Amino acid sequence: MKIEKTFNTTIKDIESRKFNILIPICVGNRFFLDNTSPTKNISQYLEWALENTKDKVLILIADKIQISNWVVRNSNVSEEQNMRRLMRRGEKIYENILNLVNKLPKIQQEKIDVLRWEEYYKKDIYCEEITKIVYGEFENNEEFRKKVLEAVRNSITDRKFSEEEYLTLCNYVLDEFSLVYNGTKIERDYYGLYAYPETDEVLEFIESVKSKKIFKDLEEKLPEQKISVILMK
DSSP states (O other), rough: OOOEEEESHHHHHHHHTEEEEEEEEEEEETTTTTTEOHHHHHHHHHHHHHOOOOSOOEEEEEEEGGGGHHHTTTTOOHHHHHHHHHHHHEEEEEEEEHHHHHOOOOOHHHHHHEEEEEHHHHHOOSSHHHHHHHHHHHHHHHHHHHHHHHHHHOOSSSSSOOOOHHHHHOOOOOOHHHHHHOOOEEEEEEEEEESSSOOOHHHHHHHHTTTTTSSSHHHHHHHSSSOOEEEEE
């Protein structure tokens, strides 16, 4: 694994084991998953994270918030059916990753937590508050809504969608905003380094808010603590 880009951190900070490390896994990410089975890339990420973390590693399965994507792409079935299918997929991914972790030496297993989105949302001290703030901003700030839409349009390029569908797809950005902006604190452990294989305009947009390049008024409403991000393959 090689770090290709950093946001809000330096290689020196990472090498000094300053952070607990977060590895988010989207249910449709083919870098990490072959259907619901972990690819060798997850094993390589875990190996790197265990060598470079401060104390703990969190694997977070971003399943439930994918519903906005699923209802747009699978509009021939109801939202309820999409949610059931999505959550079953998330459960299978969770089980497969736990099986992978359980094959590691006990000393390494004790450093790794695996969570699904719903549990993270309930346990994190900031997620609900930040999510409400950014949904309010999307509803009431036309410029903010325009920028989120622009980021979504430029990031999802496999096909075109209607304006209403793009607005629905924006929900995923708003739902994951807290994680990408703030990181997560689960009980006593704060995970301050977000490791991911690639970037898109959504990530770049949130990083611009973090660094006060845009929407300074919004940044002032959000917690001071901001997660660092690395892109790594």
